[in-house]
Amino acid sequence: MSRLLLALFAAAFLAAAPASAQNVVGTPANPAPVPPRALELEMQQMLTGGRIAGRVTIPDERAANLIQPAGQSWRDFHNTTLTWVGGIAILGVLAVLALFYMTRGRIPIEGGPSGRTIERFNLLDRSVHWMTASTFVILALSGLNLTFGRFLILPLIGPEAFATLSLWGKIAHNFLAFPFTLGIVLMFLLWAKDNIPNGRDIAWFKAGGGLIGKGAHPPPAGRFNGGQKMVFWLTVLGGAAVAVSGYILVFPFAFTDIAGQQLAHMVHGLLSVLMIAAIMAHIYIGSIGMEGAFDAMGSGQVDLNWAKEHHALWVEQEMARGRVSAPPAGAAAAGD
């Protein structure tokens, strides 16, 4: 149908007529009239990424944009790029983790639990982590819903229920952005000093974190090893970028114009799916992926053996300060 129309109009408008020219006389002289032409302007703006804009009497500046071809690029980003990048990143990480679990299984504490624990994260640390984590999960799910929900959930629950879900998701997304941001800030303040990269991290990465290959041994690390530092900085920096771009979206047009809004959305969307993928690995390794790891954010007390295995330098420091709990009666002797 539209092709037929296209052919019809192409024929109908082939006879090209110039836009009306105008003679202009008087003072001060005006520039020679160059009448605008719709088609050419539209083509040109589409190619250059500009907009056809003018003057409107209403105070809404957005209304002054007559045609913004960038919407098409944004649409392509949203419907194609983001969907594919997000899909591949998330499914890819899932696949890798599944493969990893299948090949490596749950990584045990070398030498088994010692029975002695050491406080890895205090209550404040853990509260901040879980505040950030829980809001992140909801933000991630409600965010993913905006991109994937219509394919995955809408067919299952129908439009009304899906709209309700999405609306609550949107409200939750808007409000939970604030505690999430707070969490990011606090995490930075609490842990940044222990996450400053150093030479040992290179060694850690060279050794694959001791995770790759059966029987590999993690290189010695401080409070945080290279992998954790990576997660930390990913969370802090990525989170900050996601937050900033998110606030631009939550307060639409308060800080920027349509191009800025589109850019903010692109940054927000892309970083978010990448963060989600990364955090999925973090969740894996912090829970089912590794014995003893969850305790760090669970009770805050980790098994000394686990700690020695992964954070030998930190354990040394802590022990020097006498912060290791007394061994319970009848516990096995510690590793070495």
Next chain:
Amino acid sequence: MLIKRSDRIAAKARLASVYQGLSSGGLDRRAFLRNAGLGATGLAALGAMPLTVARQAEAGPVNHAAPVQRIKNICTHCSVGCTVIAEVQNGVWVGQEPAWESPINRGTHCAKGASVRELVHGDRRLRYPMKLAGGRWQRISWETALNEIADRMMAVRAASGPESVYFLGSAKFSNEGAYLFRKLAAFWGTNSVDHQARICHSTTVAGVANTWGYGAQTNSYNDIRNAKTVLFIGSNAAEAHPVSLQHILSGKEKNRANVIVADPRFTRTAAHATDYIRFRPGTDIPLTWGILWHIFENGWEDREFIRQRVFGMDEIRAEVAKWNPAEVERVTGVPGAQLREVARKFATEKPATLVWCMGATQKTVGTANVRAFSVLLLATGNVGGPGNGANIFRGHCNVQGATDFGLDVANLPAYYGIDETAWRHWSRVWGVSYESMVARFESPQFMTMPGIPSTRYFDAATAEVNPQTGLAQRDRLKAMIVFGHGGNTITRMPEAVRGLEALDLLVVADPHPTTFAVLHNRRENTYLLPICTQFECSGSRTASNRSVQWGSKIVEPIFESKSDYYAIYQLAGALDRAAERRNMPIRFQADMFKNFEIVNGEPTPESILREINRGAIASGYSGISPERLKAHMANQQHFDLTTLRAGPDAPPEVRGDYYGLPWPCWGKPEWRHPGTHILYNTALHVKEGGGTFRARFGVERNGVSLLADGSASRGSELTTGYPEFTMEVMRRLGWDQELTPAEREVIERIGGNVSWATDLSMGIIRVTMEHGVMAYGNAKARAVAWNLPDPVPVHREPIYTPRTDLVAQYPTLPDRRAFRLPHLGVSVQQRAIERNIARDYPIILSSGRLVEYEGGGEETRSNKWLAELQQDMFIEINPADAAARNIRDGAWVLVQGPEMPRDKWVRVKALVTERVGRGVAWMPFHFAGWFMQEDQRRKYPQGTDPIVLGESVNAVTTYGYDPVTFMQETKVTLCQIRAA
């Protein structure tokens, strides 16, 4: 509905926040219902006004299950006269549909017309009569209000005489309302009665009437479809008369016509022109003579037309010869040679029409401008035929009708003037004795003395009484009765404040409080009467092209508002009672309304129009009966788009008529004169709407005949010029024998040498028409109007001009007296030069219209659909001037005029644009409610403040009046601008 429309907004809140809180969010239904509840309770609690008695029309969607009534009325905004079709259900105006059948608008509207439904929902209308008591608005009843007003008026009359009361009427009256108001002033005994025509086209009326007979648009909007060249000077029709552009652009496309816009500002109209000429404001005459110079130089003038139908063109040639291209460029800034192309098109690509508006008329040389334009049309033979003529686009919806019915300080209805003959004629029509009318006046002398024009009312309220140096009447102005007129459209507002504060009585009768209610600091004796709009009553209105259209009442007047008819009738009754109480012999109601049918306490418009039909013979309103007008409205679809004529297939009651019976529609309604689509058109028989130039100024001047030479209307038995018809002329031709006995009896009863215009039998018109002759005569148009201050228009620099170097050569008029007041010219101009005003105020300030608002803007700024589109008063500044002053587009700026106090500025938004040239700034004139940075919102009665307020341009404008009509100068003054 997406929004609850009864939202009454707290007066003092800022606009944006107000609307954010209330009117958004109503988009889903539950939210809407919730908001509606909030709106009704929360806001009612804010207002102290009891809502129980007030009747407000609830808006709502059309209920498709119930029947819908379609009622036709006419848009109450501009003079184009667009038909509005209202859908009414249960007395509520629920929808507006395109009026496809109207030949004028063919279904279309502009922003204002498309939003008129909002007017009768009246969120911000005045709800009931109010008065100021101790500086606070107090609700009162109609009876109390009218009694107190009448009492005060009588007190003024007793103390100062009738001339101390001023009747300011309205171009938004119906014809019947305007006529009634003029009659009220006559019965009160004063000629100080005026309306908006004073400040829009009074100079046009004076200029063209003094040229060829009638002060009106010669052709029509529709007829411009025939033009091959359209020249706009000082008209921005695209914003002021948007629907007219439908005809103009269609004609432009169909004929590949030249559309030439000459304007200091690159307007929306200029954007659609083929040629645009930017010239310095205030140099219209040099521009016109500059065009004419090329026409004479190249022999493009229409010599035969000039020979037959124009008097005095040689004197014009002498003046035009001075305006060679070099001098034109020196004065106007337009390279003179470039006008050659304009001249060639206008003179040779005919028919050519000239459109002008307030850019030409609102000048100290307004009448002379109009005269120069008329001469340009005459020299090129562009008058009196399809596609040519003086297409003067008038302003308000009925400014033509209100002018026709004598809301003018020097006229009785239908341009009879105010001499004894005129008074005797109208006394006969009214069925009262001439002597009884004389007795109502201060003295017989005041009866024939023009009143005080509306542009000077405040001077009359404050000037000292002195026939030589001050006000020439017994006492100052003490009372103002204002019906439907804004206060911010008149220049020199600071003086207006003083004038209003000096009054003993101020009455504002209007749907809205208007600036008159808030501009001053009065505390007592100030009354507001809620008047309904023309949508809430019936009556006829005359569009710019002289077509008269009947509007039918759509809904009952809302709240306690009443029609003009009611207010005037009841005021007359109250005046009777007040006179009785004071033992004064004068009475009003019985005599004034004796010919009218009174229904529900008000005269019916039909009965008023019938009296008009009997008396308004001279302007040909006699054939325009209510029945014919209603038939036209019912059969609009039968009228041709271009000729406006109903074809042979039309129903018999309108067949052959021109749409709206454009006046003159001669004789009695039953004669079925079709009306006159094009004035002075000799190609048609007088019975078919043909005509000649009117013989108004005698038969000869200095030995030269003023009568047409070898030209007459089609089928005329007299084939050359002839004077206007009186019984003596009739007798000389032997045509008096053809009068019927009944006609003869009426003429004899009138007595004396009865003229066609005072012949109440209309026998003279009937007989002359039978002979194919125009009763008003067949004369030459006057290129030279010897009775005007400048018989041949000459350039005069504006009083406040940046070109002080030209003042010596082209000074403004010397100081003089007119209309009972001094009229200063040269003394003000000289003082400005001495004080070096042009150095301190280097930017020319001009003003004009916006499409969204109308006039003073009170009504349209209260209409939320319009107000949203223009939320701030602004000033257009050229980018170069803005850059020199560090002014950003959209920023606040301060503007000061040379007559403002040195420490006062007005605060407006900057619109930096190339619409205006360097050294020129422009402001719209529709804003009010801020006065030199004082926000006057709190001074409105609660809930009646317009949504949008802003500074008035007329706080900045300066002294300057046209000598003939006291038209104010709004288009050229000086100002200084600085960043706020």
Next chain:
Amino acid sequence: MARMMFLCDAERCIECNACVTACKNEHEVPWGINRRRVVTINDGKPGERSISMACMHCTDAPCAAVCPTSCFYTTADAVVLHDKDTCIGCGYCFYACPFGAPQYPRVGNFGGRGKMDKCTYCAGGPQQDNTAAEYAQYGSNRLAEGKLPLCAEMCSTKALLAGDGQIIAQIYRERVQQRGYGSGAWGWRTAYRLEVQS
């Protein structure tokens, strides 16, 4: 079935804003929501043109493509409508729309948008035609009554044309042939992928 389109003839449009207030009047659109607007390009300069713009009811509408809740649908007349009951006010359609058509009432917290509102081509919404419920959410449904959008019907200079694409294109083409100039159909390439030469 007709393929409904809008075409604004910029040689005729004078920015009188009749289309804007006609729309407000017909649907009682609240302050701050502008289903239609007029944009003037090259303001104040020779070559100035005004163009009335609203939702163009695109072929392959970007709004519909990006809507997370799939609340858009296209009628048999090719009018792009949406269901406010499933709209969540996310604002994506505004980012994607080439014409800035979607409007959002400001509701509740910070920049929270309410449900999107836009030109319905005077064709209401998903409810039953011409019911109070439909009017409350979407305004009137003229198309169901056999009428065209009021903005175009009331356009002062008949610049804004609405109706079947073939018919209005034909009208425009005749105008261009008659007068010998035309700046083209603004937005048609973007909205309908039609190469409208003039």
